[in-house]
Amino acid sequence: MVNTFAALAEPTRLRIFEFLAPRPRSVGEICETLALGQPQVSKHLRVLRDHGVVAVEARAQQRIYSLRPEPLRELHDWLEQYRALVDERFTQLDQVLAELQAAPSPHPPVRRKRRSTP
Amino acid sequence: MKPTHTLDRVSDTSIRITRQFRAQASLVYDCWTKPEYLRRWWAPLTRGVSMLECDADLRPGGAYRYVLGGPAHGTFAFSGTYRELTRPTRLVYTQRFEPMPGEAVITVSFEERDGATTVVADEVYPSKEALEGALATGMEDGMRETYAQLDELLAAQGSGRTPR
Numbered sequence: 302m303v304n305t306f307a308a309l310a311e312p313t314r315l316r317i318f319e320f321l322a323p324r325p326r327s328v329g330e331i332c333e334t335l336a337l338g339q340p341q342v343s344k345h346l347r348v349l350r351d352h353g354v355v356a357v358e359a360r361a362q363q364r365i366y367s368l369r370p371e372p373l374r375e376l377h378d379w380l381e382q383y384r385a386l387v388d389e390r391f392t393q394l395d396q397v398l399a400e401l402q403a404a405p406s407p408h409p410p411v412r413r414k415r416r417s418t419p
Numbered sequence: 420m421k422p423t424h425t426l427d428r429v430s431d432t433s434i435r436i437t438r439q440f441r442a443q444a445s446l447v448y449d450c451w452t453k454p455e456y457l458r459r460w461w462a463p464l465t466r467g468v469s470m471l472e473c474d475a476d477l478r479p480g481g482a483y484r485y486v487l488g489g490p491a492h493g494t495f496a497f498s499g500t501y502r503e504l505t506r507p508t509r510l511v512y513t514q515r516f517e518p519m520p521g522e523a524v525i526t527v528s529f530e531e532r533d534g535a536t537t538v539v540a541d542e543v544y545p546s547k548e549a550l551e552g553a554l555a556t557g558m559e560d561g562m563r564e565t566y567a568q569l570d571e572l573l574a575a576q577g578s579g580r581t582p583r
Contacts, residue, residue, distance in 0.1 A: 380434075383554040384426050386463055391424055391438050393460035394450060398442040401456070 308352035313337065314345045318368070321355065325367035432550050433543040440538065444531035445507040447538060451527060452477055452510065462487050472496075477504055483512070507531075514542075516556055521549035 309315050316335055320326060326334075332342050346366055349355040358365045424438035440447050450456040454473035462470040467489040475483035481501050488494035499513035499522060508529050513522040527540045544550035 380426065380428060380554060383434075383556070384424075386556070387424060387426055387436060389463045389465060390460060391422075391440075393464065395422070395440065397450060397456060397459045398440055398446060401446060401450075402442060 308349055308354050311345070311348075313341070314349060317342070317345055317349065318354065321366060321368050325358070325365045327360075327363040327365050329363065331366070428550075429541075431547045432545070433541060434550065434554075436538075436540045436542070438538050440536050441534070442536060443507075443534065444529040444536045447536045448507040448510070448529050451529075451538075452504070452506075457485065461485065467491055477501065479503060516553060519549070519552050521545040521552075523549070523553065 309318055313335075317331060320331060320335060328339065328342060328346070331337070331346075332339050335342075346355065346357075349366075350357060353369060355366045356369050358367070422439050422441075424436055426434060426436045429435050450460065452475060454475055457475075458470045458473050461473075462468045468487050469489060470485060471488050471494060472484065472486035475481070479501055482498065483501070484496060484498040486494055486496045496517045498515055498517060501510070501512045502524075503509060503511040510525075510527040510529075512525055514525050515522045521544065523542050523544045525540060525542045527538060530537045530539075542550075542553070544553060
């Protein structure tokens with residue numbers, strides 16, 4: 302997931318990605334429609350290929366690029382991101398609860414049994 | 420050992436979070452509802468996000484609003500209304516992440532045993548997309564916008580539409 306994101310975090314690569322979404326395109330089409338030079342496009346396509354975001358096929362004299370679906374599905378797994386946020390909040394809450402119980406307040410500290418030493 | 424929480428996607432549109440806290444239920448419940456306590460833990464401070472405003476009308480039908488922000492984030496808000504407040508065992512409220520449409524219904528139970536409280540929070544969203552949007556609020560800096568764009572592109576790809 303991190304790899305896919307890294308590949309798409311660059312604005313031109315994101316434009317190329319967007320352009321490929323509806324259907325596969327040739328390098329020529331990409332250059333012409335997005336008004337980009339071929340060396341630049343080739344460089345970005347290489348990065349996208351290296352990160353597994355696009356696949357390439359030779360057809361006649363052309364190189365046709367298309368999106369690969371697998372890494373894109375991984376991006377939908379945002380549970381891990383949310384887990385990290387929830388974990389942070391709860392860690393902070395642990396701290397607040399400890400402080401509230403330590404201070405003189407309407408909420409007396411929780412009485413705990415003494416732990417026996419192993 | 421530090422307590423850990425569980426977070427499970429129980430369906431396309433809902434998640435369940437469970438966590439134990441070493442405190443009485445009444446205190447944990449108050450931390451979940453009172454602005455003076457919420458301000459101290461709800462915003463992820465280590466990410467440079469703090470709570471700028473925190474208002475809550477703690478009655479059935481009462482509204483709440485939390486405004487968060489930080490230098491790298493701008494401001495954003497969560498708001499909703501309380502449906503049920505049964506201190507110290509149960510809370511039910513709606514929650515919206517402004518400006519996204521749709522509200523989640525969140526039910527939180529607080530069960531005390533031997534001085535510790537187990538909290539179970541069930542969050543039910545109106546759609547799969549709304550749930551994923553909410554999960555996306557957990558993203559690290561800088562990733563949120565790109566993910567929003569990607570989400571549009573992926574949705575467009577899935578439906579066969581041409582993206583913007």
